Amino acid sequence: MATTSPPLTRPSLLDAHALIQPYIHLTPVLTNSTLNTLASSPSPSPSSPSASRPAHPTIRFHFKCENLQRIGAFKARGAFHALLRLKSSPTFTPSAGVVTHSSGNHAQALALAARTFSIPAHIVMPSISTPSKIAATAGYGARIIPSGSTSTEREAVVTEVIKETGAALIPPYDHADIILGQGTAGLELQAQVTPTRLDAIIAPCGGGGLLSGTALSCEGTGIKVFGAEPEFEGADDARRAYYSETGERIASVKTLTIADGLRTPVGAIPWSIIYERRLVAGMYAVTEDQIKAAMRLVYERMKIVVEPSAVVGLAVALYNEEFRAMVEKEGGEKGWDIGVIFTGGNVSLDALGKLFAA
Template structure:
């Protein structure tokens, strides 16, 4: 069975009553930073929070009545799970999903909420896939593969049609890659309509299986690894997907875990978009300067999903604030006298610092019982702002020891 533009257009008709046409918007902030005209295609605004509903629903449409009666089974790190569960319930079909034990609980609970039975097994996708194959053999259920299936790829390819409908002048489309179903569908769609368009894939460095496969000209399997972009932690691209990736994808680049985290943080701060690691891959690659030849070009970054554990969001925000010196830590020697600590806090707030935590060391300082060390963690507007606060406190005779931000003089 061949994946082509006709099949993708048919998939669009199959899913149009259920799937949202997600927003495509221009971001001036990142256009300036990246030196191109950058647009974001927001599949994090899709039903179930990710693009996977498109392929799953198209697959269910194409099942025979006999296949539906047997129920469906799928393996997924989370987003395909929700797509299959939603689609199966819409068709009145029983669904079982095998997910990694490490899958974010937000994705597990959402999958159950859409009506599926969830089995958790293994640490990464490939391990839970093996378990799903076992369950399929035991139950006779119809397997719905998350990416290595032409009907699934066709469903994902409908995103490419939407991109060119809204932005026919697009020059470059940047797409996250896990197993390859998304990029094979999108690339087939956009290249069939506009052969001159450039398609770039992005993967995490720690499991860049498609990048390595492209370099070697064959499907290569890498050791399993869990990336912050958990939806793309796949050891090898699907062989069916790889055929279309080789044919239509111009380049695949990889990004570090730190670059992924910065991409997530940047989208939250500047565009108010909460995205999962996979959804941040295109911006991560752009901010890291991994994609060349885009100056002045019309570039679309595909934000593939937003199903991220909220606890991880908090960790990423706190970590990035520290790394960019917008959360600073320092210790001040404070005299044990009524009002002294209160005056210090007031001073910091008047200087524009937002106090996050205060920890008082009950052991006396080197000056004796009349002094204590107090540790502060504060948010500032910028590194320059933080240095100004440190300098002002030192000029007011406070004795400081700084952590992540160097003081204006050595201690």
């Protein structure tokens, strides 16, 4: 991308929010007393069996519902922000359009943002992507270019598209404008729970755009930010790197966790915020069963549709004994008000059926 991005700070987030506000939904923040009670009881099943004395924290949840965001996920924030900034760049040729590769929510988000400004969007999608996601992206008027599924194969196709069309690349997470867009969810969440001051926010971590943006939104506020990942087949790359001796980012991950939005390794710019600038206070991981149990609670108790990736933060608060013990210790009797970002709701009923049919 040809733009010069603003510094990665909380004030830049405020500017980003002002810029994208006309184009995104102010999604609601919901509470739920049943989930508070469950989280504030020791060891709700399916908990880690290793804990000798289950932790007993006091937790009040504030759920930021980005599953109700446009295109059904927070990705609309980053895509609108990146495109609005790009549009104001003198080197950008609108008729050449924009290009990205994504099999998921970023594809739809960029397609929507591009259509909004009548800019052509070229989206490189692996041929094995879910047909409904390809259809949804095409439905926003984007041109879909099929590719192989490895990142080398995808990137080769993107390079070709750029050569052909002169389109500007808008990557899914490893870019300052994207990070600043995603972080606006954290800003809104803080404002929406006033006058309560949140003690913490938990955000899932895939490429790290949302987590690092959220971390920026809390800088200097006293609110602690935590990252949540699936542990299946090493999907917890950021957690492993975070607690490693070298602190070196793990650049390659191959996992088929059900939290399909979190299969990507964390990007370099997000990592610099999460780890090097120490703006994330801890990383936690959960099992596939814990993700499914959290989904079940959200569907059956809150009656809203969330995709598996969306509930990984809730699963940490409910089932990760290390996290829970930390909240018990730091929150004491009063406990903690925890913001949890539900990142998206893009799951088909067929996919749900496969996940939960006996």
